[in-house]
Amino acid sequence: QVQLVQSGAEVKKPGASVKVACKASGYTFRNYGIAWVRQAPGQGLECLGWINVYNGNKKYAQHLQDRVTMTTDTSTSTAYLELGSLRSDDTAVYYCARAVPVRGVWGGMDGWGQGTTVTVSS
Amino acid sequence: EIVMTQSPATLSVSPGERATLSCRASQSVSSDLAWYQQKPGQTPRLLIYGASTRPAGVPGRFSGSGSGTDFALTISGLQSEDFAIYYCQQYNNWPWTFGLGTKVEIK
Numbered sequence: 492q493v494q495l496v497q498s499g500a501e502v503k504k505p506g507a508s509v510k511v512a513c514k515a516s517g518y519t520f521r522n523y524g525i526a527w528v529r530q531a532p533g534q535g536l537e538c539l540g541w542i543n544v545y546n547g548n549k550k551y552a553q554h555l556q557d558r559v560t561m562t563t564d565t566s567t568s569t570a571y572l573e574l575g576s577l578r579s580d581d582t583a584v585y586y587c588a589r590a591v592p593v594r595g596v597w598g599g600m601d602g603w604g605q606g607t608t609v610t611v612s613s
Numbered sequence: 614e615i616v617m618t619q620s621p622a623t624l625s626v627s628p629g630e631r632a633t634l635s636c637r638a639s640q641s642v643s644s645d646l647a648w649y650q651q652k653p654g655q656t657p658r659l660l661i662y663g664a665s666t667r668p669a670g671v672p673g674r675f676s677g678s679g680s681g682t683d684f685a686l687t688i689s690g691l692q693s694e695d696f697a698i699y700y701c702q703q704y705n706n707w708p709w710t711f712g713l714g715t716k717v718e719i720k
Contacts, residue, residue: 528657535711535713536649536700536702536711537711538708552708588657591662593645593666596645596705598645598647598703598704598705598709599647599659599662600649600659600702601659601662602659603657603658606656
């Protein structure tokens with residue numbers, strides 16, 4: 492079955508960068524996308540971006556465009572999220588999720604990683 | 614950006630009763646809508662995609678309806694494990710956006 496296993500919790504100082512890994516198994520990695528979603532403490536869900544693993548096309552949330560990079564390594568079925576110039580309001584749980592096409596439209600997320608807590612604090 | 618508005622914010626329901634959750638989009642999203650369930654301390658779980666399709670393994674008491682701008686998630690015969698927060702999400706336009714959630718609590 493679909494399994495996404497994320498790297499461990501991170502504590503960073505403001506201005507630093509963080510890189511979160513998401514290793515996929517149980518399916519053909521190249522046939523799907525990987526989305527990244529975060530959830531600030533006590534808050535709802537925010538989609539940061541997604542990457543089509545097959546062709547490498549990416550979409551980022553506009554307000555993060557200059558700070559975020561999403562990549563994949565198909566040799567290890569691993570996706571990465573890198574977020575730079577961290578601020579305190581980046582403190583959140585970061586999830587990777589498998590993005591699937593529904594009637595030709597990408598966007599359902601049918602498998603989720605366990606989440607990585609990123610804390611930004613001086 | 615498409616704004617997703619969920620109502621009510623909190624729904625108090627007795628076990629065994631039916632719950633109906635609403636989700637409205639600020640512009641048409643066709644049927645490109647998903648519902649997720651999230652329990653405290655857990656990962657979101659996909660319940661419905663394409664506005665009305667259940668993935669394998671999702672119980673039949675969960676049903677989705679609607680298209681365009683107005684959608685609903687109905688949970689028939691609420692069970693104890695259904696008390697959670699439910700989010701709708703549109704994927705018709707980038708950025709994909711979520712509603713703020715409806716918390717279903719025990720009455």
